[in-house]
Amino acid sequence: MTVDGVPAGAQRRCAVAGSPIAHSLSPALHHAAYAHLGLDWEYGRHELVADQLAGFVAGCDPSWRGLSMTMPLKEAALELGEVDEIARLAMAANTLVFEDDGARRVYNTDVGGLVNALTAAGLHGVQSAVILGTGATARSTVVSLARLGVRRITVVARTPAKALPLISLADYLGVQLTVQPWTDPAVASDLLISTAAAGAVDDRAPEWVAVNAAVFDVIYDPWPTVLAQAGAAQDRIVLSGLDLLVHQAVLQVELMTGSTVPAEVLYDAGRTALAANSPA
Incomplete structure (x- = not known):
């Protein structure tokens, strides 16, 4: 028996795509979720850049159920299907x-994942x-x-002109957003979120942490990271990319399987995979 070309009880396929992708923890997280749910599903990884994404998706057969997407695919992903309202707002999709x-159907689980990580x-x-x-x-964010x-919200930008879309987005959402050049003095707030590349914040990490509560x-x-170490040294609440990755993956698993899995699974x-990849 088949349903829309998929044999009943057949193994479904999912994967993460992006570039670089070899470091991704997503396979470890999703396989743990499948084991918890008793699903014999496959979750792989594919090295893709933006102009390869549409062709890859077009070649996916009916066994495919989901694709997680990381950089540099989050904007190109918006062209792949019916776009969820949150992804449209964020102008970025990852699912x-x-x-x-x-x-x-195209979704953004980073938004809900960040909300849930901060709440937790x-x-x-x-x-x-x-x-x-x-x-x-x-x-x-x-x-x-x-x-x-x-x-x-204050957005700190090396190239302030690149923050213009964020101003429009914040206006639509009813949030006051200002843009500050990267070299200006640190701004105090309840929460500092770094979306910058590794090492970009290192030289000013203690300065930024000193005037932010978390x-x-x-x-x-x-x-x-150097920023996280500075936060710990100043007794701040510190969250990592693993918190975001886990909480957005919980939402991805639910979208792809229809079932929920505890974040702790x-x-x-994720911790086991990171420990295994750490230098001895």
């Missing part, structure tokens, strides 16, 4: 679901935040902060 009727860390009532960086993750009730660095490997898998 593609292949429906059994042939439809393709007890960061309630945040009124102001600083975002370091202006890329796709920064856009999702603006949407997440608005959903948490944050009213004032620190979230979206990098998870190598860990701890994915945390355990």
Whole structure:
């Protein structure tokens, strides 16, 4: 018996795509989720850049159920199917679901993942935040902060002109957003979120931590980052990219399988994978 070309009980296929992708923890997290749910599903990884994405997706057969997408695919992903409202707002997507009727639906689970990670860390009532960086993750962060009730955001940018779309987005969401050049003095807030590349914040990490009550660095490997170390040294609440990765993956698993999995199952898998990859 088949359903829309997929044999009943057949193994479904999912994967993560991006470039570089060899370091990704997503296979470890999703396989842990499948084991917890009793699913004999496959989850692989594919090295793809933006102009390869549409062709790859077009070649996916009916056994495919989902594709997680990381950089540099989060903007190109918006062209792959019916786009969820949150992904449209953030102008970035990280999840593609292949429906059994042939439809393709595009989502952004980074937004909900960040909200859930901050909530799980007890960061309630945040009124102001600083975002370091202006890329796709920064856009999702603006949407997440608005959903948490944050009213004032400062975006720190090496090239302030690149932050213009964030100003329009914040205006639409009813959030006050200002842009500050990278070299200006650190701004105080309830929460500092770095979406910048590894090492970009290192030379000013203690300065930024000193005037911010909590620190979230979206990098998870190598860990701890200089920013995270500065946060710990100054007794701040510190969150890592693993917190974001786990909580967004919980939402991806639900979209792809229809079932929920406890975040701690994915945390355990992520920590084990990171430990295995660490230098002896």
